[in-house]
Amino acid sequence: MDEANVARRGLSPRLWLAGGWLLLALLAAIFAPLIAPQDPLAQDLMLERLPPFWLDGAEPGYWLGTDSLGRDLLSRLIFGGRIAFIVAFAAATSACLLGSALGLIAGYFGGWPDRIISRIVDVWMAFPPVLFAILLVAVLGTGLSSVILAIAIIDWTRFCRVIRAEAMSQARMDYVESARIAGYGRVGIMLREVLPNVLPSVVALLSLEMGIAVIVEAILSFVNLSISTDDPTWGSIIAEGRLSIHQAWWVLVFPLITLILTVLSFTQFGEALKARFDPVLR
Amino acid sequence: MSACLDIRGLSAVLPNGQRVLRSVSLSVQPGEVRALVGESGAGKTMIGKAVLGVLPKSVRIVEGEMLIEGEDLGRLDPKARRTLIGARTALIPQDPLTALNPSRRIGPQMTDRLVRILGWSTETADQRIRQLLDEVQIRDPERVLKSYPHELSGGMRQRVLIAAAFAAEPRLIVADEPTTALDVTVQKQILRLIAQLQRDHGTAILFVTHDLGVVAKISQKVSVLYAGKVVEEADSSALFANPQHPYTRALMAATPRYTDPFASLKPVDESVLAGLAAEIAAADQAWRPGHG
Ligand SMILES: Nc1ncnc2c1ncn2[C@@H]1O[C@H](COP(=O)(O)OP(=O)(O)O)[C@@H](O)[C@H]1O
Ligand SMILES: [Mg+2]
Numbered sequence: 001m002d003e004a005n006v007a008r009r010g011l012s013p014r015l016w017l018a019g020g021w022l023l024l025a026l027l028a029a030i031f032a033p034l035i036a037p038q039d040p041l042a043q044d045l046m047l048e049r050l051p052p053f054w055l056d057g058a059e060p061g062y063w064l065g066t067d068s069l070g071r072d073l074l075s076r077l078i079f080g081g082r083i084a085f086i087v088a089f090a091a092a093t094s095a096c097l098l099g100s101a102l103g104l105i106a107g108y109f110g111g112w113p114d115r116i117i118s119r120i121v122d123v124w125m126a127f128p129p130v131l132f133a134i135l136l137v138a139v140l141g142t143g144l145s146s147v148i149l150a151i152a153i154i155d156w157t158r159f160c161r162v163i164r165a166e167a168m169s170q171a172r173m174d175y176v177e178s179a180r181i182a183g184y185g186r187v188g189i190m191l192r193e194v195l196p197n198v199l200p201s202v203v204a205l206l207s208l209e210m211g212i213a214v215i216v217e218a219i220l221s222f223v224n225l226s227i228s229t230d231d232p233t234w235g236s237i238i239a240e241g242r243l244s245i246h247q248a249w250w251v252l253v254f255p256l257i258t259l260i261l262t263v264l265s266f267t268q269f270g271e272a273l274k275a276r277f278d279p280v281l282r
Numbered sequence: 283m284s285a286c287l288d289i290r291g292l293s294a295v296l297p298n299g300q301r302v303l304r305s306v307s308l309s310v311q312p313g314e315v316r317a318l319v320g321e322s323g324a325g326k327t328m329i330g331k332a333v334l335g336v337l338p339k340s341v342r343i344v345e346g347e348m349l350i351e352g353e354d355l356g357r358l359d360p361k362a363r364r365t366l367i368g369a370r371t372a373l374i375p376q377d378p379l380t381a382l383n384p385s386r387r388i389g390p391q392m393t394d395r396l397v398r399i400l401g402w403s404t405e406t407a408d409q410r411i412r413q414l415l416d417e418v419q420i421r422d423p424e425r426v427l428k429s430y431p432h433e434l435s436g437g438m439r440q441r442v443l444i445a446a447a448f449a450a451e452p453r454l455i456v457a458d459e460p461t462t463a464l465d466v467t468v469q470k471q472i473l474r475l476i477a478q479l480q481r482d483h484g485t486a487i488l489f490v491t492h493d494l495g496v497v498a499k500i501s502q503k504v505s506v507l508y509a510g511k512v513v514e515e516a517d518s519s520a521l522f523a524n525p526q527h528p529y530t531r532a533l534m535a536a537t538p539r540y541t542d543p544f545a546s547l548k549p550v551d552e553s554v555l556a557g558l559a560a561e562i563a564a565a566d567q568a569w570r571p572g573h574g
Contacts, residue, residue: 111339173380174375174376174377174380174381175380175381175382175383175384177336177373178373178375178381180335180336180364181334181335181336181367181368181371181372181373182368182372182395182399183364183365183367183368183369183395183399184395184398184399193383193386196383196385196386197383197384197385199385278385
């Protein structure tokens with residue numbers, strides 16, 4: 001049994017592919033100044049719209065080509081990853097902490113705490129999320145921290161709903177009752193007995209939420225509501241690429257591929273982690 | 283000497299006013315096994331939960347007393363009641379899978395209570411658990427202690443839970459159909475183990491079952507429950523030799539091994555049930571809490 005488990009775990013290609021891409025992108029973002037071949041902001045009109053390396057007219061050192069201002073696309077994508085990951089981690093973690101805590105309390109205690117929390121969630125979910133985000137950023141002002149705050153404020157309900165349902169079904173299990181009989185307090189049971197059993201879902205949702213945060217940030221910078229336009233973000237690069245799609249398709253295609261790969265990896269990584277964390281599925 | 287468990291005139295109702303327990307009285311003397319037998323839905327589990335202080339929120343006790351070793355649970359504040367129940371009682375549950383926390387290994391799960399609630403040292407708790415695993419005839423304690431619940435068979439899980447129940451030397455154990463969820467082949471072994479540990483430790487057990495065959499094997503005393511009402515109470519041997527109440531007789535007739543072991547399981551006789559239902563309806567008409 002143990003050996004089979006090890007084999008199955010070691011061979012989960014989903015986990016390694018997704019985790020590999022995320023690690024690569026993360027390391028590139030962290031060490032962007034060392035890795036990026038060019039200055040992502042340096043414009044050079046002599047070098048505008050260079051194609052990627054395998055096409056005629058490519059210049060060495062500009063692997064994925066340049067945009068219409070002659071800025072190196074690869075360097076811009078690498079630096080854009082910094083903002084994507086900062087937003088992903090900060091926003092998803094905040095949404096996760098708030099939503100999971102409330103969901104755990106609502107699901108485990110039931111009664112009036114559950115009624116209050118569920119009512120708030122219902123009201124929250126009545127707002128369309130993208131409009132909600134644009135509205136919030138308009139109110140909070142553009143900037144990295146308001147984007148993070150907006151995503152957290154909108155998406156904590158996603159955690160709250162799922163964790164509430166799971167905590168509720170765990171709370172009905174006999175092991176919770178046995179803990180009561182043995183003399184454990186309610187808060188202790190919630191944290192020591194129930195929380196570990198909902199943790200795999202929290203982890204999967206957290207990873208999924210990071211992917212969502214990356215997309216939302218991209219959408220917000222696409223409509224120019226994210227951070228200042230100087231710093232490259234994947235969304236702003238996509239927005240620029242859209243304008244020059246006929247002259248330089250690569251400026252649109254590469255950031256899109258990067259974005260999609262990253263979002264997919266986050267969701268797949270979450271699912272794979274859940275399967276690995278969960279003692280029953282494992 | 284006061285009884286280990288003494289339930290006096292316990293009644294409980296659902297929110298719609300329906301009675302689930304009807305002036306139940308029963309006692310378990312120290313070191314004695316009392317069987318609580320009745321069909322599914324009779325309220326056996328409710329009685330166990332009432333004693334252990336884990337009734338569902340929807341069920342309300344409207345009259346009666348419960349005493350554990352002479353201490354009236356109703357007179358204790360909630361915290362003192364929890365402490366008393368935690369220190370003197372334990373449960374052997376019906377479903378050994380959901381009664382273990384799926385995400386914690388067996389070892390820590392078993393010692394945790396001794397250490398955190400009862401304040402034992404880790405070493406003492408560890409030794410104690412190993413000793414109990416030996417008593418329930420688990421041959422490879424190392425593997426079991428390191429396992430997650432789903433990695434063990436149903437019988438192994440129930441052994442673990444029996445060991446856990448006896449570990450802190452409770453005075454009273456509530457065993458709620460502890461063999462019902464198990465394979466037939468394992469049921470006998472588990473029953474024998476419970477009887478063995480009960481004798482060795484001298485623990486009183488309230489043994490809940492729907493199976494008269496089990497009653498004969500394990501208990502000295504029996505209470506027969508029907509629709510939340512104790513209809514007959516007797517020494518086990520006397521009950522089988524000479525059942526008094528028509529419902530008890532019907533229940534025996536419905537249990538094949540006491541008549542013809544090859545007969546298929548018959549439902550309890552309709553006319554007996556109809557008579558009982560009428561009797562209970564009449565009693566409910568006349569009943570008011572505090573005057574029952
Ligand atoms: N959580 C609950 N809330 C309300 N009624 C319940 C609940 N659980 C069981 N009951 C009802 O209480 C009665 C006794 O149930 P139970 O004690 O589980 O019976 P037994 O253990 O003898 O099979 C049944 O009629 C059942 O429908
Ligand atoms: Mg039951």
